[in-house]
Amino acid sequence: MSRMHFRAVFAAVLAVVFLWTPAGAVDIKRLTTPKGIEVWFVPDASVPLVAVSFTFKGAGAVTDPAGKEGLADMASSLLDEGAGELKSQDYQREVEEIAAQLSFDSGRDHFSGRLRTLSSERDRAFELLRLALVDPRFDEKPVARIRSQILASLRQQEENPNRIGGRLWAKTVWPDHPYARPAAGTEASIGRIERDDLLAFVRDRFARDRLIVGVVGDIPEDELKAKIDAVFGALPEKSRTFEIPYARPKGAGKTLIVRKHIPQSVVMLGHAGISRDDPDWYAALLVTRIFGGGGLSSRLYEEVREKRGLAYSVYAYLSPMDYSAIVAGSVATQNARAGESLDVIRAEWQKLAERGLTADELADAKTYANGSFPLRLGSSRRIADMLVAIRLSNLGIDYINRRPDLINAVTLEQANRVARRLYRAKDLTVVVVGDPKGITEIH
Secondary structure: OOHHHHHHHHHHHHHHHHHHHHHHHOOOEEEOOOOOOEEEEEEEOOOOOEEEEEOOOOOOHHHOOOOOOOOOHHHHHHHHOEEEOOOOHHHHHHHHHHHEEEEEEEOOEEEEEEEEEEEHHHHHHHHHHHHHHOEEEHHHHHHHHHHHHHHHHHOOOOOOOOHHHHHHHHOOOOOOOOHHOOOOOOOHHHOOOOOHHHHHHHHHHHHHHHHHEEEEOOHHHHHHHHHHHHHOOOOOOOOOOOOOOOOOOOOOOEEEEEEEOOOEEEEEEEEEEEOOOOHHHHHHHHHHHHOOOOOOOOOOHHHHHHHOOOOEEEEEEEEEOOOOOOEEEEEEEEHHHHHHHHHHHHHHHHHHHOOOOOOHHHHHHHHHHHHHHHHHHHHHHHHHHHHHHHHHHEEEOOOOOOOOOEEEEEEOOHHHHHHHHHHOHHHHHEEEEEEEOOOOOOO
């Protein structure tokens, strides 16, 4: 039995196993609060919990001002460090006492948050969330402490080959665009961020026109509407507008080397990809899974690791963003075999475009894609996250039910056409960090 076929059978079994969970039958309700906030809600009284996931779309690191990179990331670490009348320790003590889980995260494009609470403690949990969003304190001592932690992390990462390679690759592919800036910031930019910047970040980005909310759990609909209005209704209706251009990846054909005396070379490569709303998305998803995803079952894994023993892991992935899209990959390999590893990956990249897939590969990829999907809906938190993700991508409230048909509708002809369209070895931008043998820089 081939690895791909084994994974497909395993995924099919998992799909059956998970049919009894909420992942098997997600009943999504579209609610509108009195203040006009739309909420997607999955009632679930089987466990006395409420999970809330929310996103302020387009409010992530891409909006950081030039020279103050890391602002969104720093804000995400400080929202639970005191709010309203509660100073940092008091606020966190209250969260802990009710056994709630509250977190914030700044992505490249969006700013997100999550709340998970016992149903019996939901009143206080929602109030603590409201305070963090509407009235964060950003007191001097917590700001100084978080700043020190971020600076220590940045210094620790200075010699990390993945961080070094990622930054150079981004600068090469997206010159003069916010995507080229380090989302976590630099020592200089973090040092420039003041309390007023943090307050402005919240004021300019946390608004109802950017808000997407998903809720799963044990709470009556009318009460949920009231609590959503209490938490988010105090936010401004409109946010500041940020003019961010679409960035078409550049640097095609370049190969850049950052010399480091380390045992392995880290290779990052990629080129322009495909947007999430492209009609060819599902074909591209399956093609890329066969080529470089799915762990032990991919072509790259077979050619690079299994046949030649060149690397422990190798992969490729699609990354659709708000203002760009890429297909990219990476491998870490011994310096002496870096050139051979890159040659094999390039050859497979080209082979995929020229020869396409087989019918068996496509069938197994479909089975795995559909069979493994319920694992992404195995908890209330994951379902809440999925509700937000579906709304972010405008996939429709019936997406979870339609997804298997969208996957199964991809034909071999379409998949091979998309492979030719998407995979272009000559356009690869390559960055290598290490002391690679057999690789020549091309500027």
